[in-house]
Every structure is written in C-alpha cells, then in structure tokens.
Amino acid sequence: MSNEKEPVIIYGGSFNPPHSGHISLAKAAYRQIKPKAFYFVPNFHSPFKEMQPASFNDRRNMLQIAAGENFMNLPGVQISSWEEDQKKIVYTWKTIAHFRRIHPNAKIYFLMGSDCLKSFNDWQRSRSILRNASLLVGIRPGFNIVGGEAPFVPLKGLFPAAASSGIRINIILKHKTPGISQAVMDYIKNRGLYFSQEVNMLRKELSARRYRHCVNVARCAVELAHICAVPEYKAAIAGLLHDCARELDVEVLKAMRIQGPVLGRYRRDTVRFAPKLLHAPAGAMIARERYGVKDKDILQAIQLHATGMPDMPLLCKIIYMSDYLSEERKFAGLDGLRKLAVTDFDAAFAAVAAAKARYREEKKCWAHPLSIQLWKQIKEAAEK
Numbered sequence: 493m494s495n496e497k498e499p500v501i502i503y504g505g506s507f508n509p510p511h512s513g514h515i516s517l518a519k520a521a522y523r524q525i526k527p528k529a530f531y532f533v534p535n536f537h538s539p540f541k542e543m544q545p546a547s548f549n550d551r552r553n554m555l556q557i558a559a560g561e562n563f564m565n566l567p568g569v570q571i572s573s574w575e576e577d578q579k580k581i582v583y584t585w586k587t588i589a590h591f592r593r594i595h596p597n598a599k600i601y602f603l604m605g606s607d608c609l610k611s612f613n614d615w616q617r618s619r620s621i622l623r624n625a626s627l628l629v630g631i632r633p634g635f636n637i638v639g640g641e642a643p644f645v646p647l648k649g650l651f652p653a654a655a656s657s658g659i660r661i662n663i664i665l666k667h668k669t670p671g672i673s674q675a676v677m678d679y680i681k682n683r684g685l686y687f688s689q690e691v692n693m694l695r696k697e698l699s700a701r702r703y704r705h706c707v708n709v710a711r712c713a714v715e716l717a718h719i720c721a722v723p724e725y726k727a728a729i730a731g732l733l734h735d736c737a738r739e740l741d742v743e744v745l746k747a748m749r750i751q752g753p754v755l756g757r758y759r760r761d762t763v764r765f766a767p768k769l770l771h772a773p774a775g776a777m778i779a780r781e782r783y784g785v786k787d788k789d790i791l792q793a794i795q796l797h798a799t800g801m802p803d804m805p806l807l808c809k810i811i812y813m814s815d816y817l818s819e820e821r822k823f824a825g826l827d828g829l830r831k832l833a834v835t836d837f838d839a840a841f842a843a844v845a846a847a848k849a850r851y852r853e854e855k856k857c858w859a860h861p862l863s864i865q866l867w868k869q870i871k872e873a874a875e876k
C-alpha cells in the first residue's frame with residue numbers, strides 16, 4: 493500500500509484484443525505522468541454473453557505481448573485482475589473507489605481515448621469518478637474536443653483510432669488487421685481465438701471455390717449489416733457458415749435429422765423435388781453442433797438463406813441477399829444490384845427475391861412454399 497502522493501494511472505477496457513490505440517495511449521500516459529503505479533484493468537467478460545469469448549488469461553497474455561517486455565517491466569506497471577475477480581460487470585466508479593482505497597493519497601488518473609470522453613457524462617456515478625480521479629485523455633482522430641465534456645487532462649500527441657470490434661471482424665474475414673501486432677496475431681492464431689479456429693476448420697472442409705464464396709458472402713453481409721445497424725459479427729459468422737453443408741451428398745443430407753421451418757410440413761416435397769435445399773437447415777445444424785454457434789439469429793439466417801421466408805428478420809435478409817450478391821458471381825445486372833443494396837436495402841431485397849423467382853420460372857424449378865410466400869408478400873407490398 494502506498495500513502496505517497498505520486499500519481500497512479502488506471503487504464504480500464506476490454507482489451508479484446510489489445511491494439512495499437514491502447515498501447516500508444518498507455519505508453520504516452522506513462523511517459524508524460526511518470527506514475528508510481530500503472531494498472532491495466534481488463535474488464536469482466538461474461539462467458540455466456542459473447543459469441544467468442546476470450547478469457548481473462550488470454551486477454552492478459554495478449555496485453556503483455558502487445559505492450560512488450562520493456563513496458564511491462566517499467567516500475568509500477570501491472571495488469572490487475574480486480575474486475576475479473578468480481579465475476580460480474582463492474583462500473584468504473586467502483587473500480588476507481590477500489591484503487592482509491594489502495595492509494596488513499598495519490599493523484600489518480602483514469603486513462604481513456606477521446607472517443608470515450610464523449611459519453612462520459614452518461615456513465616454511472618460519473619461525479620463520483622471525478623471526485624476520486626482525474627480523466628487523462630488522449631485525442632483520437634475523428635473524436636476532437638468540442639466543449640461541454642467533463643473536465644480532463646489532455647495527453648500530448650494524437651493517438652491511433654483502432655477498434656477491437658473491427659479487428660475481430662477482420663480476423664473472421666481473414667482481412668488484413670492493421671493496428672494489431674504480428675506477435676498478438678500469432679497468439680490469436682495459436683489459441684484459435686475470435687473464431688479463427690473455426691474459420692480454419694471451414695477452409696479444410698470445403699473446396700477452395702466454396703470457401704471463397706463463403707468468405708465473399710460474409711464480407712458482403714458485414715457491409716450490409718453495418719448499414720442496417722445489425723451486429724457485424726453475427727453477419728460475418730452467418731455469412732461464413734451459410735454453406736457449410738453445401739457440399740454434403742444429397743443422401744447424407746436426407747439422412748440427417750434436420751428440423752426447422754424449411755422442412756416442417758414441407759419435408760416430403762422438399763426431399764422429393766429439391767433435396768439440395770436441405771443444405772440450408774443442415775448448415776444451421778452443423779453450425780450449432782460442430783462450430784459451436786449458439787446464437788439463434790445466426791442459426792436462423794443460415795437456415796433460411798436458400799428459400800427465404802415472409803417477414804424475415806434483417807439478418808436473414810442480409811444473408812439471403814449476400815448469397816446472391818457475392819463478389820465472385822458475374823451475371824448481368826449484379827453490379828447495379830450491389831450498388832442498390834447499399835443505397836436502398838429494401839428495394840435491393842425485393843429485386844433479389846424477384847430475380848430468384850424469375851430464375852425458378854425460367855428453369856422450371858420446383859419452388860419451395862416459403863419462397864413462394866416471400867415473393868407473394870413482396871409483390872403485395874409493392875402493389876399497396
């Protein structure tokens with residue numbers, strides 16, 4: 493315990509994963525304030541709420557790697573498990589009060605990026621935080637100080653804006669992930685974090701062509717999810733796994749104990765006239781059982797991606813459309829539809845459903861009753 497008046501810095505966050513924005517802020521704060529103690533405080537993550545939870549130990553290990561030995565060995569630098577030890581979400585005022593008890597006479601700084609400062613006045617017991625600590629703020633591009641914010645101490649310099657959520661999506665989509673060090677990325681791959689293990693599994697199970705299609709569908713779905721304010725990770729995972737059963741033999745599909753609206757009372761006709769359609773509900777089943785997806789929205793989007801259904805939730809519509817608009821498809825009119833999808837989502841959805849209906853008619857394919865009902869609903873809405 494310290495009774496000295498030397499400063500103490502608390503840096504709370506999810507660090508899921510830690511990125512260059514976190515680390516540059518931490519280093520600048522340490523350099524400029526010269527604290528007696530510097531605490532990284534990774535917050536508690538409920539293992540039940542997240543799609544792909546990274547444990548506290550993984551996040552602590554990644555923080556150590558990202559910050560580097562030189563920084564972690566500086567006097568006073570440590571990673572605190574206090575919030576994790578509470579086994580529930582801890583509000584910042586409580587964390588600050590905890591460190592105030594440890595350092596009763598210290599000047600305590602709570603470190604944050606200017607993106608967080610914007611919402612600070614809405615935080616629970618924000619005045620209690622300001623009584624016990626000063627806000628130490630690094631300015632991030634796009635989050636300038638405009639006035640009206642809580643009082644704070646600015647850090648010199650400009651700090652990169654990186655978002656852990658965007659990094660996790662990039663990992664799922666196998667995009668380049670600027671803002672994260674190679675050493676952290678190696679750790680993520682070795683541990684199979686953020687769905688990277690499942691992505692590798694999918695790549696092994698599908699042909700290269702099909703896998704590329706799935707990645708393209710996921711990319712398109714993430715773009716549309718962003719526009720539609722649907723969680724992007726759900727779109728990424730649903731897009732990636734939507735065709736995980738597409739290459740199974742029809743006899744294998746028929747033998748599976750598949751449930752869901754695509755089958756139900758339509759089971760006999762589906763098996764008889766279009767057994768390949770079984771790959772959609774079978775995919776949902778495999779996503780749940782083999783890939784560990786428990787999220788009902790994701791499973792439903794996989795289940796309905798081939799037939800559609802009236803009154804589909806947005807995520808289902810996004811996957812249904814992304815499957816059709818996927819980058820590797822080259823037929824006429826698709827570029828126009830892709831542009832329409834980002835400017836008028838509903839119009840593009842109707843156009844995709846229309847194109848699928850036209851295709852079925854031209855090819856004289858059996859139409860699944862759910863597809864017919866969806867197309868009927870769209871036509872009726874257009875006539876109103």
Ligand SMILES: [Fe+2]
Nearest residue numbers: 734735738798
């Ligand atoms: Fe499919």
Ligand SMILES: [Fe+2]
Nearest residue numbers: 705734735815
């Ligand atoms: Fe597909």
